Amino acid sequence: MKNFLKEAVSVVPSKRQLDWFDVGFYAFAHFGVNTYTDREWGEGDEPESIFNPTKLDCDQWVRAIKAAGMKGLILTAKHHDGFCLWPSKYTEHSVKNSPFKGDVVKEAAEACRRGGIKFGFYLSPWDRNSKLYGTDEYNDYFCNQLTELLTQYGDIFCVWFDNACGEGPNGKKQQYDFQRYFELIRKYQPNAVIFNDFGPDVRWCGNEAGKTRESEWAVVPSELCKYSEVQTGPAPMADQGDLSFLYNSSKNIGTLDIAMFSKGLTFTPAEVDTSIRKGWFWHEEQEPRTLEDLFSVYVRTVGGNCCLNLNIPPTREGLLDERDVKRLAELGEKIRSSFGREIPVTVKKRDKGDVIQQDYEIIFDKPVSEIHYVVIEEDLTKGQRIEGFQILRESEGYRMFPLYHGRTVGNRKICLIWDSSTEQNKLLFWYDKNEVDHILLRIVSARGEVCLKSVKVY
Ligand code: FUL
Numbered sequence: 001m002k003n004f005l006k007e008a009v010s011v012v013p014s015k016r017q018l019d020w021f022d023v024g025f026y027a028f029a030h031f032g033v034n035t036y037t038d039r040e041w042g043e044g045d046e047p048e049s050i051f052n053p054t055k056l057d058c059d060q061w062v063r064a065i066k067a068a069g070m071k072g073l074i075l076t077a078k079h080h081d082g083f084c085l086w087p088s089k090y091t092e093h094s095v096k097n098s099p100f101k102g103d104v105v106k107e108a109a110e111a112c113r114r115g116g117i118k119f120g121f122y123l124s125p126w127d128r129n130s131k132l133y134g135t136d137e138y139n140d141y142f143c144n145q146l147t148e149l150l151t152q153y154g155d156i157f158c159v160w161f162d163n164a165c166g167e168g169p170n171g172k173k174q175q176y177d178f179q180r181y182f183e184l185i186r187k188y189q190p191n192a193v194i195f196n197d198f199g200p201d202v203r204w205c206g207n208e209a210g211k212t213r214e215s216e217w218a219v220v221p222s223e224l225c226k227y228s229e230v231q232t233g234p235a236p237m238a239d240q241g242d243l244s245f246l247y248n249s250s251k252n253i254g255t256l257d258i259a260m261f262s263k264g265l266t267f268t269p270a271e272v273d274t275s276i277r278k279g280w281f282w283h284e285e286q287e288p289r290t291l292e293d294l295f296s297v298y299v300r301t302v303g304g305n306c307c308l309n310l311n312i313p314p315t316r317e318g319l320l321d322e323r324d325v326k327r328l329a330e331l332g333e334k335i336r337s338s339f340g341r342e343i344p345v346t347v348k349k350r351d352k353g354d355v356i357q358q359d360y361e362i363i364f365d366k367p368v369s370e371i372h373y374v375v376i377e378e379d380l381t382k383g384q385r386i387e388g389f390q391i392l393r394e395s396e397g398y399r400m401f402p403l404y405h406g407r408t409v410g411n412r413k414i415c416l417i418w419d420s421s422t423e424q425n426k427l428l429f430w431y432d433k434n435e436v437d438h439i440l441l442r443i444v445s446a447r448g449e450v451c452l453k454s455v456k457v458y
Pocket of ligand 1: 040
């Protein structure tokens with residue numbers, strides 16, 4: 001077991017995965033014929049004439065996205081209905097035969113570049129319009145379209161695939177040649193991460209509600225991510241079981257009780273994709289989610305070892321809805337005010353000898369009476385190691401008082417110390433002095449010696 005744990009902590013991210021973690025929070029834009037038919041999935045037979053964004057302004061999108069603190073945008077270049085938002089050479093079912101005539105992918109990519117944010121695209125393999133769907137030629141068609149997108153729009157930070165595989169116009173289902181698609185992406189955009197339900201770079205978190213697991217591992221069994229690189233040998237119990245039951249929505253996927261049956265682990269972190277409204281596409285009657293809801297999604301995801309991909313659907317005019325724009329500005333303000341005032345600290349490891357269950361003193365430069373968040377980051381270049389931790393208040397003469405219990409840390413863990421529902425300051429009680437000069441981060445379980453990148457207090 002010890003040897004396997006050594007291997008498990010040596011599972012590290014690629015440069016492109018680390019860069020993706022740095023982007024952290026970005027926008028999804030579901031836009032296409034569904035915007036005009038009020039549907040979520042088109043049939044593939046929608047006339048091109050319905051697509052007509054008369055006020056398309058991607059700079060307006062980028063301004064609103066940036067106001068929320070997002071650092072990228074992923075546009076649905078083609079959804080399941082097959083309608084292309086760029087004038088593809090390979091189909092007539094695109095913007096070129098719409099009254100709009102322009103190129104939405106180009107406008108969005110250029111607006112992102114002007115605004116200094118990253119650009120990526122969603123390209124649905126499921127295509128309910130293409131006559132080729134369900135045949136080998138479809139994979140050629142798909143690769144041709146992918147090549148257009150990879151070569152004509154500058155740097156791409158993420159290519160987003162889902163695995164939806166329904167019937168095409170001839171009633172057939174397609175065998176997707178994902179390996180071939182991935183090779184093209186590596187060839188033309190080697191820095192782009194590939195999102196797919198099962199890897200290779202980023203996996204689906206398993207829900208569309210904005211939730212993460214208590215133990216959200218980036219190091220997961222390769223049985224879950226069949227397209228990812230296997231980075232260890234078999235776990236000690238690999239021949240005693242079979243992890244083929246694992247799915248993205250399983251409750252535990254990286255914890256040791258599961259991982260010890262794996263044939264090999266891989267570094268494949270999760271993206272959380274969720275929408276600001278009920279649907280992915282714009283529907284007039286839908287309202288944006290509340291600020292509290294969105295802020296707690298942000299804390300759980302960006303502060304839960306994932307990245308957050310928040311969908312903001314453009315309207316029929318080609319603008320972001322003013323209701324969403326307002327909510328994004330509020331969200332950005334809330335994030336900035338929550339994490340804008342850092343309390344200076346020094347972090348010191350207590351000398352407990354050569355053990356893994358270390359205590360770290362978080363010493364305040366000046367004693368404090370109130371804190372709201374502790375944000376912990378592991379140095380992922382050394383692997384993901386922490387299995388469980390506590391944040392404790394240590395007051396003279398009294399036992400340790402837990403302020404927070406957590407499981408994984410990984411890229412970033414945001415620990416909420418201030419209890420907003422009860423407005424209770426957990427840091428101080430009646431028998432305390434008015435201020436504390438330090439708190440304690442206690443590692444209760446880890447796979448190896450912990451390597452912290454940073455600890456910040458707000
Ligand atoms: C799913 C699609 O079926 C939905 O329409 C949406 O695009 C979502 C993000 O991915 O697989």
